[in-house]
Amino acid sequence: MNRQVKGKTPRRPPPKKPSSNQKDPVGVYCRVRPLGAEDKECCIEVISSSTIQLHAPEGFKLNRNGEYKEMQYSFKKVFGVSVSQMELFEHVARPLVDDLVHGKNGLLFTYGVTGSGKTFTMTGSPGLGGLLPRSLDMIFNSIGPYQAKRYVFKTDDKNGLDVQSEVDALLERQRRENNLPAPKSSSSRQKLDPEIADMIRPEEACKADGVDEDSCFGVFVSYIEIYNNYIYDLLEENQEDTIKPKPPQSRILREDQNHNMYVAGCMEVEVKSPEEAFQVFWRGQKKRKVANTRLNRESSRSHSVFIIKLAQAPLDADGDTILQDKNQVTLSQLCLVDLAGSERTGRTQAEGTRIREAGNINQSLLTLRTCIEILRENQMCGTNRMVPYRDSKVTHLFKNYFDGEGKVKMVVCVNPKADDYDETLLVMRFAEMTQEVEVARPVDRPICGFTPGRRHRNQAFKDELSRMLEERGGPVDRDLPSVMNHLVQSLPPLPSSELTDPHDDITLPRLIEALENRHRIRQMMVVEFNKAADIMKSMLQDLDSNLLSKDDYINQQNGKLSEKDKIIQVNKAEIERLEKRNKMQDHKIDILQKTTKIYEDDKRSLQHELETREQRLMREQSEKRRMEQRMNGVVSDTQHKWEKECERRVNAMHVEMQNKLWVKDEKLKQLKAIVTDSKTPGRPEPPPRQTPTQPRPQPQYQPRPQPQSQSQPRPQRSSREERLPAKRSASPSPIPTATPVRPLHRRSRSAGGEKWVDHKPSSNLDLGTVLQPVIPNSIQVSTPSEKTLSKCDRYVLTHQEVASDGEIQTKLIKGEVIKTRGGGQSVQFTDIETLKQELASVPSRKRRSSEGVLINGDRMDVENRCSVALEMRAGSNMGPGVEHHGFTKRRK
Structure with missing residues (x-):
């Protein structure tokens, strides 16, 4: 039973997102930078449109065979030295912008060694705009006629948007114009910096297809950098203090109600043109951390993230105003990330702050590599290891994209010079591994249930009404304020009413006459207005009658459409039944495949165990045979030893017994000699008895x-x-000379x-x-x-x-x-x-x-x-x- 802590709001379960069984691999592209003038040796060769080959430079470490190993790497597409910025945009960024207009998210980031051309690929140069300015231009070319007025969409500081009425938006504009200095005009390119204008001026205008004409759009941009694993807002307006400048405030990551990560307190600016959006980007670009190193004159010391957020709200049933419903707003975003380049301090010879920056950059890139490796392992091996997104701000911010919130693409920039060969190998391996990670394909967002083409029908009705008024002699102007201005300007001007003399009898009569003329003209205008109103009423009546006749025709067509709808519903029901049956069969197939896989794994494990036991049994048998041989040798040696020992002991006992017999024989001989001598007559006396001394x-x-x-x-x-x-x-x-004494033993x-x-x-x-x-x-x-x-x-x-x-x-x-x-x-x-x-x-x-x-x-x-x-x-x-x-x- 789950217990809730008293005084705390329980965490809401995440909303059920529409699941998609289809998955797409991460799109990895490779771009080769031209070789510098001071570089002579090239170690990269473009073999085909999707393959490159790396040649080891002279003096590089040889392999085991004593040869230089040439390695090939394949990508979705390889862009050589002669590829233009426009061609790169068409293959990489244009599909992401098209998905953004249709309500889908996208992530595009550049990766590579420092000095490999990542910033040029993302931003570009004057006359050669990169992916970012071309994406902005395509967005506004697609939604330009359908943009909502400024401040109709308003951010709620919780990664969401609120919808205001046009009156509230007008009051908001007036309030901000009174409090803030007048903003620069965003529609005129003459006021822009010529270099910026060249960056956002494409060779040909790009436009997305299938834009919803019954919706209004709003574009918001934000620009952040991740420096030393801290997030800073580059668009934050700080008060400049020359005496004691205030350091920038770091931001934190939070999770919205849909469990998407966002930067809390980050400034989001509403823009109405690509020029204005790029001006905002350029303002933040000036605050970005760059430094001069040995390898790059302007080396990026932080990861920059430019976020384009697109809000889309449907019009009402008449096609005039935006629906005031926050739940009907579709919010999509495109993140353009310029990752800082990995570098080695041994080559850059950095000191102090540069070493700390390089360490944090390499650590964040290592965390990104680790997350990609674990994702790949979970998908290929079926494991469920936890992906360490929180170890770095970069991976934590973009974890939703890898979990299936949009498409992910990566542009790998490489420098073909020989000095970068070691680091280029690591970049190639990471890119090759990233291609094997699959991301769930985003599903289409639901659109409100109004009839499509509302804006077009409303505009056609206004055009038809103006044409009918023109035919019947009514006012031709289609805009009511312009008609009123024309009528006011047609009145005679008032004469000067300044009185300098109390006896002046000319000024007052002239003023009275002018006022009478204006009154008379006003009466005529009222009569004309009434006539026009009568004509308008008759036209409306005629239009109503025409509409009634058309309604009958429409009803007939609706009856036919209802029959067709019934047939379509029957077909849909049949299709749903077949789809369910297909899903059921797919589910059964998945179960059978999983069961087969389990059985195969068990079979492999049992075979492995059987082989292991057979090997162990063979080892034990061989060990047993060796032990038997050893014991047989020991037994034979011991037996031989004891046989010799027994033989030796028997010989010793035999010698001892012979010695005893000899001693007894000697004694008997001596005794016999004594007896014989004593019995023989005339025998001499025996010698005296000897003492022991x-x-x-x-x-x-x-x-x-x-x-x-x-x-x-x-x-x-x-x-x-x-x-x-x-x-x-x-x-x-x-x-014996004395009685033998038995020795006493010590107790x-x-x-x-x-x-x-x-x-x-x-x-x-x-x-x-x-x-x-x-x-x-x-x-x-x-x-x-x-x-x-x-x-x-x-x-x-x-x-x-x-x-x-x-x-x-x-x-x-x-x-x-x-x-x-x-x-x-x-x-x-x-x-x-x-x-x-x-x-x-x-x-x-x-x-x-x-x-x-x-x-x-x-x-x-x-x-x-x-x-x-x-x-x-x-x-x-x-x-x-x-x-x-x-x-x-x-x-x-």
């Missing part, structure tokens, strides 16, 4: 060759694991009452590291919870990441579980331990049967080898409660 002789034995090759890779071990020699168990002394801190939360994410990989953390009293979880933390005192997180050398390293992040005041648990981290895999180096190992065993290059006998033991120790860098089961070397 004394060296014992080592048994000699021949070790078997090691089956493992030197090139066999060693397994990866933890970074904290020490490098150990080959795992060979050394045999102890055959006769881990985790063996106490502490409990651990072992947090191992499910994404961790099993790397097979030799040293692995073992936490006996722990709860292993993949995601910790509050319940789990409440049962434990310590916390350890296993985290894996890629190291700088590309290997995966494991971090153990440890902390303590602390109870918070709110009854929850928090973890305070205290230590971080890093486990990293490295490739252990393989020590060289040699054996000699005669010299015992060589370990790392040192010779060791059996006793020395037996003195090496293996002990389980906890990692020194581990935190409390975490053990690493590893091997360290310890000598006795």
Whole structure:
């Protein structure tokens, strides 16, 4: 539900304008300026009456192929150097003036680079009038005999007109003549400036066809400029103050009741001749902002808009006076726009105010280009993007024309010199894009329902009445004031009535006699007037009788016309029925076309989606195949690696078992020798028992060759694991000297009452590291919870990441579980331990049967080898409660 704000008048909906399905593209014409005397190279060539070709000048940037690209552009018509102003007017402006006389709007603007001849095309020069003066001349040649008297039409300052009676118009003229100085005569060309007279003097008079003779016309002109995106009235009469001149007041744009844009407070001057209208234009032209730049001696620094507004009001049924009905007034206007030229500050070398003016000019032209692009996109692609008319005063003022309020034409002026080639390319692209924009064709305005030819019939009746009066001896003069003047002048003049002597008896009798003569003549005139009145009455009676006889004939003809009208009505009804049927079929065709378009769009989108999915599926399949190949390679490499590792371990265990067997064999041999010596008679006593400090002789034995090759890779071990020699168990002394002492292991801190939360994410990989953390009293979880933390005192997180050398390293992040005041648990981290895999180096190992065993290059006998033991120790860098089961070397 729409709510209206209290205290504000709701906005009225726009009136329904007659719609027209027919559209016309924007008419774009091209005019080529003659090449200057100082310019030598020409970059534009006119190929045909509608096509031009651009040649890149020397030194211009080449295309990708290393060649100069020649581009062709087509227009509705191309005007070369030899085309006259009259020929240009006939093709461009004359159709717009013809539409103006018939109640339709029009917009004509010139566009181009600075110095390309836009102002000359619009205004002209002495002897070569441009589009504007020729349009004025054609308007007044067409409506000259049918113009209303001055001030019959009066502006209402709301983009509308009021109609006054002739009496009110006469009083208005007298009031203005008394208040203002007498206006200059607009009908005499001798009082005009000779240059202005040459501009508005065409080679041949142009006149529009089909002008409504039963209407009266009034012409109003206004002249504004858009300078720095502000609107100024060039016809505003300011009081000149030499001490402190008053700056001009900017105007604002408003919307009338028909939603048409207009300049509020702009002065509109009623003109009665082309000379007077051009004088008004020239008066405003002197106030326009121009400046001298490097490229143009008189460069326009603003966009000028000359608006010609034509009012048309029908006559009454008798064809004598104008209807006093504002709704019957038809108002049409023609806007002639001279856009300022786009320029680059790098070429003009402008500074200060000139730079600001150039920036505003280029910005307004860019906004015009943007609006044209969006209009073209909406029409060609079916989109509904908002056109930014309000970003510039130029586009905001003329938005109604692009929405279908009249025809739009553009004259593109180009300079063929090589220096303007870059900017000419941009102008050509904009003109080519503008031709693709279509504007709704304006419909004909309705005319009042009176019988046409009223003015002509009224004039014919007056001529017939004068002829009949002349035949019967009546007054020949057709104008009553002229008859009265003739009668007054026929009376005898009065003698001088000045009395200088009281006894003068001549003057008074002479005056009395003259008065009697005048009285007698007056009586004769009254008699003649009565006779003429009687004759007039008889003529009117005869005319009435003739009219009655003619009425019978007219009634017969009217009966026939009514029959014809009935037939016409039947035909019209049939035509309307067929038109409705045609519209219905067109509507169905449009619906089918739209449905087809929708289906085609859906089909294209589905095909595109299908192709996209097929491509994605193919990519996924190829990725899957690559992944399978990669995984197969990884599996084969891992399998090969573990096979070698298993083989190495089996060989190592085999060597270890052989060493143990050798040690046992040595012990048995020694024991056998002892037993044998003790049983043999005459055997010498055994040598004394050696103390641990004394060296014992080592048994000699021949070790078997090691089956493992030197090139066999060693397994990866933890970074904290020490490098150990080959795992060979050394045999102890055959006769122990003391009771063996079992080493005490350090008790881990985790063996106490502490409990651990072992947090191992499910994404961790099993790397097979030799040293692995073992936490006996722990709860292993993949995601910790509050319940789990409440049962434990310590916390350890296993985290894996890629190291700088590309290997995966494991971090153990440890902390303590602390109870918070709110009854929850928090973890305070205290230590971080890093486990990293490295490739252990393989020590060289040699054996000699005669010299015992060589370990790392040192010779060791059996006793020395037996003195090496293996002990389980906890990692020194581990935190409390975490053990690493590893091997360290310890000598006795």
